[in-house]
Amino acid sequence: MSSSQEYRFGSVSAPDAVTFLVVEDDLVDQRAVKRGLRRHGIDNPIVFAEDGKVGLEILRGTGDTPPLRRPYIVLLDLNMPRMNGLEFLEEVRNDPELTGSIIFVLTTSDLDRDKAAAYEQHVAGYLLKTQAGVDFLNVVSMLERFVVTVRFPPEAGARV
Amino acid sequence: MLEAMQSFLTSDGFMPHGMCYLWEPKLLWLHVGSDALIGLSYMTIPPLLAYLVWRARGIMREGRPDADDRGLPHEWVFVAFAAFIIACGITHFISVLTVWRPYYWVSGTAKATTALISFATALALPPLLPRVFDLVRTARDSSRNVRELEAYVDELARSHRDLNDFTRVASHDLKAPLRGIDQLASFVLEDAGDVLPEASRDDLRLIRGRVKRMEALLAGIDEYAQIGRRFNRVCEVDPAAALTEALQHWDPDRRFTLDLDRGLPPIQGDPQTVRSIFTHLVSNAVKHHDGDRGVIRVTGSADASGITYQVEDDGPGIPSESRERVFELFQTLxxxxxxxxxxxGLAFIRKAMENVGGSVRIDAGSTGGTRVVLHWPADAGHHPVRGAGTSIADPEDERALSRGQDEPTEHVTLGG
Structure with a gap:
């Protein structure tokens, strides 16, 4: 644990309170994302959805909870039951309330076709999920810098 | 003799046949015209029969240069029939002649000859009928056999495709839970590594090692199932680059020397398959070597029959009784x-070589090591790849196959 302290950006998490929505059907992958973020010192809230449908419910507040508080970043798996990642992307981009969402694809699929389809839906980045290894460390530190560096769109109510 | 001839040709005392028609022109020309046309028509048939026999003999010899020239079955029937037709034609021509010249002896002799030939032919034909029916039956059965065979081939190709698709999907889908197991083991090591007894930490490392092995097996199965499935991409491949690259990967400590023959001939083939073949050979040579240092010697030659490569190491070698067994699936020594x-690895190489009509075998190296001899036939590049491009028709299938696409990489514990 001690080494992870070196990476901690103390001022990052609480004030910005960017929420991560992890749309991912594999429980172990959910835990891996959470561990990666936490071990990297990113304490932001994390919400999980097991497929695209649940992800949409959380964003729209049509489930048991109110709409997800902004700002948020979606980490989206592609291969999921019921509604896969690309279908989710299409729904989000066609919904005027959600179309500006910042979405990273986080998947095992290295197919060019998937990458092209994802970027056509204006994802912020396409990240490859590999072993619990170097690459995932890179993914987490990239997200960390992203959260620190990037300015987020205004709250839904502030939009024209 | 001359007299006999004369009396045979005599027309004394006989009336020309035209008299019977009372020289009525219409009737006379009706008969003359018809006889002449019948005669002419008959004469065209024997050349046709001769051509038929000649062509049929040619067809029977096709593709069988060593076949003896026995001709067609019952070829005499065609000869008899031709003689019969010629004789019939001649009698009609003579009928035309006798309208004006009463050579009735000549006419009668011709008819008698025709009668004899016809009678003989008529007698000989009926016993042939069963043979003809046999021929018809054979033709019917062979066309039915061909249809059945085609159906079997289709069925076989389909089940082969299904099996390959199944193998690919299974090997990809099996990777996901494996990744999960590996991650969980790494979580436990990270979270409780300090408090676990050394034995338990060892067990966890063994779990991760087994996962890695399973991933290698799945990748191997996937590679094996994919042979010949890719689109038939054939180009000139230089194995030297593949060999060097493979050795760098498998021998990071540089214990081995790669001794490449000068002017190794390029290989016509699918580049990825050719690379995999040499990578497997190098990794085998390195993994199974028993010494501190080793040499992998590669020679190649090209001749009319194709290209032959020999990859030889100075390792412990493979006993002669095992040299075939090692090519079977999942066989390790x-x-x-x-x-x-x-x-x-070797199962992959054998299937890949056979897929292009080539071969691979193992014999004793000159230093007691293993020598693998690969042969690509001269037309390997043009050999049709079985089932090429037929596997992935549905994009959904490809999506299913793409799951867990990533190859196993180095395992690094997260966060130290």
Missing amino acids: RPRDEVEGSGL
């Missing part, structure tokens, strides 16, 4: 805990 190996 040593426990996997001693030498990590899927048992798929």
